[in-house]
Amino acid sequence: MFDGVKGIFKKIFRAGYVDEKLLEEIIRDLQRELISSDVDVKLVSQISKNIRENILKKRKEFSKKEQIVKAIYDELVNLLGEGGKIDISKKPYKILLVGLFGSGKTTTSAKLAALYKKKGYKVLLLGVDTFRPAAQEQLKQLGEKISVPVYAEKKMKDTFKLFEKDTKKYDVIITDSAGRDALDKSLIKEIKEINKKFKPDNTQLVLSGDIGQNARKQAEEFHKNLAIKGVIVTKLDGTAKGGGALVACSISGVKVSYVGVGEKITDLEEFHPTRFISRITGMGDLETLLEKAGEIIDEEKAEKDAKKFMSGDINLLDLYEQLGNLEQMGSLDKVMNMIPGLSMAKLPKKMDVEEEKMKKFRNVMDSMTKEELENPKLLNASRVKRIAKGAGATESNVRALIKQYNTMKKAVKGLGNKKLMKMMKRFGLG
Numbered sequence: 001m002f003d004g005v006k007g008i009f010k011k012i013f014r015a016g017y018v019d020e021k022l023l024e025e026i027i028r029d030l031q032r033e034l035i036s037s038d039v040d041v042k043l044v045s046q047i048s049k050n051i052r053e054n055i056l057k058k059r060k061e062f063s064k065k066e067q068i069v070k071a072i073y074d075e076l077v078n079l080l081g082e083g084g085k086i087d088i089s090k091k092p093y094k095i096l097l098v099g100l101f102g103s104g105k106t107t108t109s110a111k112l113a114a115l116y117k118k119k120g121y122k123v124l125l126l127g128v129d130t131f132r133p134a135a136q137e138q139l140k141q142l143g144e145k146i147s148v149p150v151y152a153e154k155k156m157k158d159t160f161k162l163f164e165k166d167t168k169k170y171d172v173i174i175t176d177s178a179g180r181d182a183l184d185k186s187l188i189k190e191i192k193e194i195n196k197k198f199k200p201d202n203t204q205l206v207l208s209g210d211i212g213q214n215a216r217k218q219a220e221e222f223h224k225n226l227a228i229k230g231v232i233v234t235k236l237d238g239t240a241k242g243g244g245a246l247v248a249c250s251i252s253g254v255k256v257s258y259v260g261v262g263e264k265i266t267d268l269e270e271f272h273p274t275r276f277i278s279r280i281t282g283m284g285d286l287e288t289l290l291e292k293a294g295e296i297i298d299e300e301k302a303e304k305d306a307k308k309f310m311s312g313d314i315n316l317l318d319l320y321e322q323l324g325n326l327e328q329m330g331s332l333d334k335v336m337n338m339i340p341g342l343s344m345a346k347l348p349k350k351m352d353v354e355e356e357k358m359k360k361f362r363n364v365m366d367s368m369t370k371e372e373l374e375n376p377k378l379l380n381a382s383r384v385k386r387i388a389k390g391a392g393a394t395e396s397n398v399r400a401l402i403k404q405y406n407t408m409k410k411a412v413k414g415l416g417n418k419k420l421m422k423m424m425k426r427f428g429l430g
Contacts, residue, residue, distance in 0.1 A: 006280060008026055009072075011026060013065070018064040039079070043251075051071045054071035092171060093171065094201050100182065108258075116174075124148070124150075125150040125173075127176050136152035207232070208245075215244070223254055364391045384399065
């Protein structure tokens with residue numbers, strides 16, 4: 001979402017001098033970006049006015065560049081409103097997911113189950129979508145993948161009989177309901193029937209990020225008929241329209257609880273507007289990065305590793321460990337976007353490392369000595385040949401690893417952009 005916002009911030013940081021002409025150019029760029037992300041034109045006009053007014057205040061604690069960055073940053077955060085949160089306040093805590101066809105309810109049910117399971121809760125999935133063929137089978141397959149039990153019988157009443165018998169065994173129970181092409185009378189009737197049987201503590205509307213401003217109408221209609229408590233926006237990984245959906249939800253008065261940021265079962269995040277905007281503007285998102293790392297390694301080590309990575313002081317041993325962690329944390333592109341300043345660096349268009357490539361790299365490193373891992377400069381032609389033979393790989397594979405390592409090291413070296421880091425701290429982000 002808002003793919004061009006990062007470019008706007010780059011323009012500000014690289015400008016030698018900021019004058020009225022540059023300010024107006026930046027505001028025009030921002031207007032184009034917001035409108036292309038499906039944000040209402042009137043709202044875009046108001047945001048432009050607010051930015052100009054904030055700059056005219058000439059806050060003494062910030063330089064001219066900082067004033068512009070701060071004004072735009074604040075407006076984008078305000079645009080997205082506050083994030084919602086699902087608090088597990090009792091056991092069992094019952095969550096019902098509703099939405100139209102194509103929103104991604106079934107996949108989101110499993111992602112949400114995986115997330116709560118990782119937090120230590122005992123989770124159960126209920127599949128009561130008897131309208132869409134194969135929906136229940138899909139949920140069972142996803143449940144098996146994450147080792148979460150799934151109750152899904154052909155008749156809805158039979159599924160609820162199983163659930164009622166075992167209710168007290170679980171901490172969190174998530175129900176995947178049926179959808180329709182529109183919120184019609186039959187869907188409202190069906191969800192009200194589910195409400196009566198399931199008695200949810202929290203009803204979440206699942207919306208696809210690519211529907212843009214239509215998200216507002218859907219959120220308002222579902223809320224009016226079914227009293228939803230929040231929204232989960234999916235498919236935010238590859239569409240600029242996702243920005244419009246997030247803004248539309250904010251305008252509707254319904255808070256966004258989670259966002260789907262990829263296809264992996266782990267690609268579901270709590271929605272924090274400040275973190276989200278920080279990431280898309282190139283300021284990074286260390287809080288989420290440390291949280292993700294903390295799920296794999298302890299907090300102290302996660303913080304130590306993050307600081308080491310940011311300093312550029314990494315060797316192949318560090319890379320070996322990080323590649324293992326990346327398999328669980330997500331793609332390299334996403335992780336790098338969370339590191340302050342790195343997404344603004346001149347990186348190759350594709351820094352992502354596919355899973356198969358990661359495994360191949362780790363196999364190559366398994367054939368290296370500890371000395372070689374700690375000091376990659378030792379890797380001459382004869383060592384490369386020995387390592388390739390020991391790993392059952394080609395010399396090209398070994399050189400590809402060395403190239404990847406050098407690219408990463410060069411990209412992160414001196415990453416602690418002092419001006420950016422200083423600005424982040426003044427904004428309360430560092």
